[in-house]
Amino acid sequence: MGLLEQCEAAFGSPDLYRILGVRREASPEEIRRGYHRASLRVHPDRAEPDAKEEATRRFQILGKAYAVLSDAEQRAVYDEQGRVDEEGEALRGERDWQEYWRLLFKKITVNDIEEFEKSYKDSEEELADIKAAYMDFEGDMDRIMESVLCVDYTDEPRIRKIIEKAIDSGEVPSYKGFVKESKQKMLARKRRAEKEAREAEKTKDELGLGGEDDLKALIQSRNKDRKKEMDDFLAQLEAKYGNNAKKGGKKTAAKKGKK
Numbered sequence: 001m002g003l004l005e006q007c008e009a010a011f012g013s014p015d016l017y018r019i020l021g022v023r024r025e026a027s028p029e030e031i032r033r034g035y036h037r038a039s040l041r042v043h044p045d046r047a048e049p050d051a052k053e054e055a056t057r058r059f060q061i062l063g064k065a066y067a068v069l070s071d072a073e074q075r076a077v078y079d080e081q082g083r084v085d086e087e088g089e090a091l092r093g094e095r096d097w098q099e100y101w102r103l104l105f106k107k108i109t110v111n112d113i114e115e116f117e118k119s120y121k122d123s124e125e126e127l128a129d130i131k132a133a134y135m136d137f138e139g140d141m142d143r144i145m146e147s148v149l150c151v152d153y154t155d156e157p158r159i160r161k162i163i164e165k166a167i168d169s170g171e172v173p174s175y176k177g178f179v180k181e182s183k184q185k186m187l188a189r190k191r192r193a194e195k196e197a198r199e200a201e202k203t204k205d206e207l208g209l210g211g212e213d214d215l216k217a218l219i220q221s222r223n224k225d226r227k228k229e230m231d232d233f234l235a236q237l238e239a240k241y242g243n244n245a246k247k248g249g250k251k252t253a254a255k256k257g258k259k
Contacts, residue, residue, distance in 0.1 A: 003064050003084050003091065010058045016065040016078065021147045023136040024079070028070060033149060035066035041196075064091055117150050126150075127162060131172055134163050139175030142189055153193040156186075 004014040011019040017026065022034035039062045047055035068074045068084050068091070078084055084091065120126050129148055137143040144159065145151060151159060166172045167179075 002086055006061050010061050016069055019065055031069050038062050120150055130162050131166055134172055139178030153190045
C-alpha cells in the first residue's frame with residue numbers, strides 16, 4: 001500500500017497537506033509546525049497500551065507525509081502530479097520515525113511555551129494564519145481550530161471575533177459554514193477538546209516537556225477563565241438564536257463551505 005493509500009486508510013484523506021492541517025501554500029516552517037502539532041496528537045508515548053500499535057502506525061504515516069512535503073523536489077512532484085515517489089530518498093528504507101521526530105524537535109519547557117504564546121497570540125502572524133485557515137477551510141471552525149497554533153476551544157470566542165471583523169471589513173468572504181454553524185456542532189467540538197485534555201492529563205511524561213506539574217498548573221489556571229468565557233459565549237448564542245440554532249445542525253454541516 002502506497003503512502004497516499006495509507007493516509008486515506010488512517011486519516012480519511014489522501015491529501016498530505018490536509019492530514020498535517022496546513023494549507024497547500026504553507027511555508028516550510030508552517031509545514032514543520034503542522035507536523036509537530038499533528039504528530040503530538042497520535043504520538044505512541046501518549047497512547048494507551050491497547051492503542052499503541054495503531055498510534056505507532058499513524059505516527060509513522062505522518063512522518064512520511066512530512067518527509068515528502070519537507071523535501072522541495074518531492075513536494076514539487078506531489079503538487080504537480082498528485083503522487084509521491086515511493087522509491088525516493090524521503091521514503092526509502094526503514095527509518096526510525098520516533099528518532100527522526102526527536103531530532104527535529106528539541107525538548108521544550110514551560111517558559112518556552114509561555115514566551116512563544118506571548119509573541120504569537122494577537123500578532124500579525126497569528127491574524128494572517130487565522131484568515132488563511134478561514135479561507136482554506138471555507139469557514140469550517142472544526143478545521144480552523146485544529147489548524148491555528150496555540151489555541152484550544154476556550155479561544156474560540158476570540159478567534160470568531162477576529163474572523164467576524166475580517167468579514168465585516170470585506171477582507172474575507174462570508175461562508176455559510178461559519179455564519180450559520182449550529183450550536184450542536186460547537187458543543188461537539190468542545191466535548192472533543194475536553195476529552196483530549198483529559199486523556200493528555202493521564203500521560204506521565206509529556207514527550208519531554210519540562211516541569212510537567214508546573215505545566216498542568218499553568219494550563220488549568222489559564223483555562224479556568226477561558227472556560228467561563230466560552231460558556232458565556234454559548235449562552236449568548238442560545239439566547240440569540242433559541243430553538244433555531246438547534247434545528248439547523250445537520251443541515252448546516254452538510255452544506256458547509258457554501259457561500
